[in-house]
Amino acid sequence: MRHGLVRSRLLGSVADQVGQTPLLRLERIGESAPSVEIYAKLEFANPGGSVKDRPALRMMLDAIQDGRLAAGKTLISVELVMPSNVTKARKDIVQAFGAKIIYSDPMEGSDGAIRLVHKLAGENADRYFYPNQYANPSNPGAHYLGTGREILDALGDRITHFVTGLGTTGTMMGTSKRLKEHPRPIRCIAVQPKDALHGLEGLKHLPSSIVPEIYDDAIPDETMWIGTEDGWDMADRLAREEGLFVGHSSGANVFAALQIAEKLHKEQGGGCVVTIICDRGDRYFAPMKWEKRYTW
Numbered sequence: 174m175r176h177g178l179v180r181s182r183l184l185g186s187v188a189d190q191v192g193q194t195p196l197l198r199l200e201r202i203g204e205s206a207p208s209v210e211i212y213a214k215l216e217f218a219n220p221g222g223s224v225k226d227r228p229a230l231r232m233m234l235d236a237i238q239d240g241r242l243a244a245g246k247t248l249i250s251v252e253l254v255m256p257s258n259v260t261k262a263r264k265d266i267v268q269a270f271g272a273k274i275i276y277s278d279p280m281e282g283s284d285g286a287i288r289l290v291h292k293l294a295g296e297n298a299d300r301y302f303y304p305n306q307y308a309n310p311s312n313p314g315a316h317y318l319g320t321g322r323e324i325l326d327a328l329g330d331r332i333t334h335f336v337t338g339l340g341t342t343g344t345m346m347g348t349s350k351r352l353k354e355h356p357r358p359i360r361c362i363a364v365q366p367k368d369a370l371h372g373l374e375g376l377k378h379l380p381s382s383i384v385p386e387i388y389d390d391a392i393p394d395e396t397m398w399i400g401t402e403d404g405w406d407m408a409d410r411l412a413r414e415e416g417l418f419v420g421h422s423s424g425a426n427v428f429a430a431l432q433i434a435e436k437l438h439k440e441q442g443g444g445c446v447v448t449i450i451c452d453r454g455d456r457y458f459a460p461m462k463w464e465k466r467y468t469w
């Protein structure tokens with residue numbers, strides 16, 4: 174242990190544990206770029222185990238505050254629309270929290286889920302509060318107020334580059350907006366799957382998808398297009414070399430961060446690259462590694 178940060182604090186609610194996630198230096202993965210620091214923000218440390226805790230909480234708090242989710246009412250049930258081919262672990266986790274799953278067409282991916290939820294929410298407006306993370310400013314807002322600020326608090330002037338994948342695009346939009354307010358320029362790079370049909374769950378190939386309303390293409394300084402194999406292989410490397418067992422979107426993020434770091438090492442002899450570990454690998458046990466070539 175390099176420092177004596179106390180983790181055993183008292184919490185009044187599980188919501189108090191969302192955010193303030195650790196930033197881990199990836200020294201072994203970064204050995205091929207020794208003059209550059211690579212840091213990973215460990216979003217699996219949120220109580221729900223993923224980067225999505227931040228926008229989920231912010232969307233609820235903001236909706237309660239402005240009356241969309243009327244104060245005094247109790248949230249008694251959650252229904253989630255997801256493609257029927259999401260991993261079994263994801264289905265199990267959601268059901269363990271008591272949510273009901275409504276399945277959309279597996280062939281239509283997350284866009285099919287978006288179309289179905291719009292139809293259901295539109296037809297039953299009195300029954301549902303639909304927070305719509307793809308259009309809700311509280312999604313990037315959570316990352317502007319949290320993720321971006323926390324990175325600057327921890328690294329200050331050292332950070333030169335930020336790179337992360339696009340799903341709803343909330344992480345990229347909100348974090349980059351905050352980083353771009355910093356007096357010294359920080360280059361913000363988006364990651365997208367190289368192919369329309371890919372195995373990087375959580376990420377979107379925007380040219381073939383419904384583009385989220387919160388996405389502003391002026392925010393990323395650059396987009397890197399990453400192959401499924403590269404994301405999966407980096408997830409394997411992270412487990413073996415760093416003791417970090419992460420999902421494939423995180424593998425793609427770190428693969429991109431390492432490419433940036435290697436270029437900086439060669440051309441500038443220094444730099445500090447920050448990326449996001451979106452969730453842990455447990456929820457991707459199926460498909461197993463040896464099946465991976467047949468899953469997309």
Ligand SMILES: Cc1ncc(COP(=O)(O)O)c(C=O)c1O
Nearest residue numbers: 339340341342343344375422451
């Ligand atoms: C595993 C995983 N990785 C990455 C992302 C992308 O994050 P964002 O939606 O903020 O773009 C998501 C979000 O859905 C995700 O679930």
